[in-house]
Amino acid sequence: MTTVKRALVTGATGFVGSAVARRLLAEDFVVRVLVRRDSDRRNLTGLEVEIFEGDLTDAASLEDAAAGCCALFHVAADYRLWVPKPAEIYRNNVDGTRAVIAAAKAAGVARVVYTSSVATLGIPKDGTPGDERTPVTVNDMIGHYKRSKFMAEEVAQQFADEGYDVVIVNPSTPIGPRDVKPTPTGRIVRDAAAGKMPAYVDTGLNIAHVDDVAEGHWLAYQKGVRGQRYVLGGTDLSLREILVEIADIVGRKPPRINLPHALVMPIAYASEALARLTGITPVATVEEIRMSKKRMFFSCEKAKRELSYTPRPPRAALEDAVRWFRENGYL
DSSP states (O other), X not given: OOOOOXXXXXXXXXXXXXXXXXXXXXXXXXXXEEEOTTOOOGGGTTOOOEEEEOOTTOHHHHHHHHTTOSEEEEOOOOOOSOXXXXXXXXXXXXXXXXXXXXXXXXXXXXXXXXXXXGGGSOOOTTSOOXXXXXXXXXXXXXXXXXXXXXXXXXXXXXXXXXXXXEEEEEEOEEESSOOOSOOHHHHHHHHHHTTOOOEEOSOEEEEEEHHHHHHHHHHHHHHOOTTOEEEEOOEEEEHHHHHHHHHHHHTOOOOOEEOOHHHHHHHHHXXXXXXXXXXXXXXXXXXXXXXXXXXXXXXOHHHHHHHOOOOOOHHHHHHHHHHHHHHTTOO
């Protein structure tokens, strides 16, 4: 008799979560996805998955979704850098993480892969890349999103410390196809490809193809050690280097104006003030500008060494993202 392998994936309607769901389907898992009733399900189109309607704040729905699963991939997160009511981010990211892992444990799910973020890691002051060991505290976290993810990772770590088989992965900046919202970084790629970014600020990101990040989740499930965390990254690039690559891909001239952070910050404050009045997401947030003062450079050598993680060049991620945005009417 063939044993059915069933995995529960939260956040499968999203960018990274849908890539993880696809990766598990390729391994012949029965994939169960937890989705909100009003969620955008375009990323599930054509996928043979079990859809369970529920919410991270609804314990009963989590228990139903976890029943019969051998694995949980908790990818869902409230990834908003601005929100009128910050308590929502903590409820979704911190309380939601506690609730879904507790439901998995109660249901006898054997292993959990928790999706954290490099946002929870420290950044060395000497400019070298951060990694899983770089010292950092919650007081170093800029803004509610990063603070909530730091606290959520502590929740996952506590389950692991108490003996439950939880592995933590820390994706850097995923880029690629199916970024339906799009994410903040996806908006940069989209706008740059459309010629709508005439200027930039001096910052840097670690670019990884979203499908490589999904592969890293699978490798963490297979080879990861309980309680350990693994950076799932790629290549460090300045924002200017990213924009130059995108300009080359689409045949445009790259932007040449480097805007000082001090000049952009008042725009962010004004944008947020307008958002409070209109309810429309601000074009720039104070949190984004504060975060951009640091280059988010990270090393994924531990994942390469211990998980056999092998990220592709960043050009491939940018090409796939631009192609998907173009084919789906975003450009």
